[in-house]
Amino acid sequence: MTTRISPVAWLAAPAGLFFVLFFLLPFGVMALFSALDGNPLQRPNVTFTGRNYARILDDSLYVESLLSTLKIGAVTTLVALLLGYPLAHWLARMRSRAGHALLLMAVIAPMLTGIVVRTFAWITILSDKGVVNATLVGLGLASAPLPLMYNELGTVIALVHIYVPFMVLTLAGVIGRIDERLEEAAMSLGASPIRAFLEVTLPLSLPGILAGSLLVFALAISAYVTPYLMGGQQVLTLPMLIYQQVAATFNLAFAGALGVVLLVVSIVLVIAYNHVLGSMARREDLA
Amino acid sequence: MARGTLGRRVYLAANGAILFFLLAPLAVVAVFALNPTPFIQFPPVGVTTRWFQKFFASPEFMNSLWLSLQVAGAVVVLATFIGAAAALALARGRLPGSRVLTALFLAPLMLPAILTGLALFQVFQLLGLGRPTWALVIGHTLVAVPYVMRTTLAVLSDFDRRIEEAAAILGASPGRIFFEVTLPIIRPGVIAGGIFAFIVSFDQFPISLFLVTPNRETLPVVLFNYMKFDLDGAIAAASMVSILLALAVVVLIDRLVGLRATMRI
Numbered sequence: 321m322t323t324r325i326s327p328v329a330w331l332a333a334p335a336g337l338f339f340v341l342f343f344l345l346p347f348g349v350m351a352l353f354s355a356l357d358g359n360p361l362q363r364p365n366v367t368f369t370g371r372n373y374a375r376i377l378d379d380s381l382y383v384e385s386l387l388s389t390l391k392i393g394a395v396t397t398l399v400a401l402l403l404g405y406p407l408a409h410w411l412a413r414m415r416s417r418a419g420h421a422l423l424l425m426a427v428i429a430p431m432l433t434g435i436v437v438r439t440f441a442w443i444t445i446l447s448d449k450g451v452v453n454a455t456l457v458g459l460g461l462a463s464a465p466l467p468l469m470y471n472e473l474g475t476v477i478a479l480v481h482i483y484v485p486f487m488v489l490t491l492a493g494v495i496g497r498i499d500e501r502l503e504e505a506a507m508s509l510g511a512s513p514i515r516a517f518l519e520v521t522l523p524l525s526l527p528g529i530l531a532g533s534l535l536v537f538a539l540a541i542s543a544y545v546t547p548y549l550m551g552g553q554q555v556l557t558l559p560m561l562i563y564q565q566v567a568a569t570f571n572l573a574f575a576g577a578l579g580v581v582l583l584v585v586s587i588v589l590v591i592a593y594n595h596v597l598g599s600m601a602r603r604e605d606l607a
Numbered sequence: 608m609a610r611g612t613l614g615r616r617v618y619l620a621a622n623g624a625i626l627f628f629l630l631a632p633l634a635v636v637a638v639f640a641l642n643p644t645p646f647i648q649f650p651p652v653g654v655t656t657r658w659f660q661k662f663f664a665s666p667e668f669m670n671s672l673w674l675s676l677q678v679a680g681a682v683v684v685l686a687t688f689i690g691a692a693a694a695l696a697l698a699r700g701r702l703p704g705s706r707v708l709t710a711l712f713l714a715p716l717m718l719p720a721i722l723t724g725l726a727l728f729q730v731f732q733l734l735g736l737g738r739p740t741w742a743l744v745i746g747h748t749l750v751a752v753p754y755v756m757r758t759t760l761a762v763l764s765d766f767d768r769r770i771e772e773a774a775a776i777l778g779a780s781p782g783r784i785f786f787e788v789t790l791p792i793i794r795p796g797v798i799a800g801g802i803f804a805f806i807v808s809f810d811q812f813p814i815s816l817f818l819v820t821p822n823r824e825t826l827p828v829v830l831f832n833y834m835k836f837d838l839d840g841a842i843a844a845a846s847m848v849s850i851l852l853a854l855a856v857v858v859l860i861d862r863l864v865g866l867r868a869t870m871r872i
Contacts, residue, residue: 432810440830549834
């Protein structure tokens with residue numbers, strides 16, 4: 321089974337070099353320095369220490385922030401799935417070519433708009449003088465502005481909006497490959513459309529649900545701008561604390577330790593995501 | 608799903624509402640970009656272009672816009688070359704461990720960009736290089752390469768290998784096959800990848816946060832810092848410019864290659 325490596329393989333060399341130098345090496349340096357008690361370029365006698373990690377465990381601020389980051393990530397993922405699934409199904413089953421193209425544009429255009437810009441859009445909608453509160457107060461439906469922002473609610477709403485396109489695209493890819501005739505067969509055998517969906521399409525789209533959820537969760541726990549601007553000071557996520565360590569105290573080793581914690585969670589998600597995609601591809605090869 | 612008319616109506620209404628949720632925020636920005644009050648006010652009280660004038664007249668905004676465009680231009684060149692070459696190698700090179708390499712090259716999509724920024728910042732500090740503009744280009748290229756790879760791989764996997772084999776049987780050299788058969792066929796995927804690379808770099812925030820200096824900031828960083836203190840229409844006007852650019856990119860990719868082909872749907 322030894323196939324000769326083709327000379328074309330050398331085309332991976334620039335990417336390989338680039339990623340080793342500017343991706344793997346920096347992450348390695350970050351991890352290494354987070355476990356040293358000084359800068360080895362300035363002091364030759366540095367030793368390994370666990371103090372940065374001990375500090376994370378000792379101070380409830382960091383543990384709570386990790387938990388709240390994971391919680392916001394989980395809620396965002398769940399809502400993105402609930403909103404993303406119907407849209408992905410519609411996109412995947414759209415027969416009209418023009419309709420499909422327009423819907424795809426409607427999903428991708430927000431995705432290609434910057435995170436800062438989309439967060440600003442949500443501030444104009446959810447702030448005290450924003451569209452929703454101005455309308456509610458103006459119509460007399462609320463006597464005072466509702467607290468839609470500067471809390472977890474506003475953060476999650478904006479995060480869902482930012483990451484739902486990733487969910488839709490992942491799911492639509494999987495749903496599109498499910499043979500529609502399976503659903504039709506179920507219905508011609510007497511199943512209601514809802515039952516046909518629940519017992520045929522939904523189980524077959526599980527890998528897409530899993531892959532999309534892992535992707536959105538990984539993106540949501542890394543968010544910085546949105547929790548910062550939408551959460552006020554009420555929401556402290558891990559990425560915010562990491563940047564704070566650099567900007568406010570210039571403690572790169574401790575920022576690196578917090579970074580390693582976030583990185584470990586993310587790497588687990590990436591491996592799981594690749595595993596789901598890999599087994600999906602293998603099953604298609606068999607089919 | 609199309610049988611019961613009531614069920615169908617609920618299905619379409621739900622999807623309409625979700626689509627509204629997705630698109631309305633972009634439309635709302637336009638309202639505030641044209642509303643003359645210097646703070647958020649709804650309903651709008653009039654129409655003005657003063658915020659667009661303020662945006663385009665402000666040296667702070669214009670310098671950052673120019674820097675963002677320059678960085679994005681460099682990223683397009685670098686990421687397109689690196690990403691398309693790697694995609695070809697992975698699809699055609701019979702490389703051992705190509706699955707691991709693919710996962711590595713796509714990793715910046717899922718790993719926290721804020722950590723990529725932190726790690727690069729730390730290395731540049733250690734080497735005493737500070738925060739040069741090319742550090743921004745490198746950071747953005749890392750997150751742009753996966754897009755180029757994905758669009759190129761998408762085209763490569765749809766591509767009928769027999770065309771290349773036919774050329775070989777007819778006596779074409781491997782080099783000639785590459786330039787006259789393979790390259791023209793994958794070109795749409797590479798172009799779409801390049802356009803994605805542009806917009807990904809133009810919008811990039813978390814990596815830039817670590818690599819900009821106070822007098823040399825990209826547009827998203829300037830917008831973010833401005834928004835911490837002031838929410839006047841200039842931000843809305845700047846946002847409008849960014850939204851229109853995203854729309855232009857989407858239409859451009861659809862016209863040139865078809866969005867469907869690049870998104871693997």
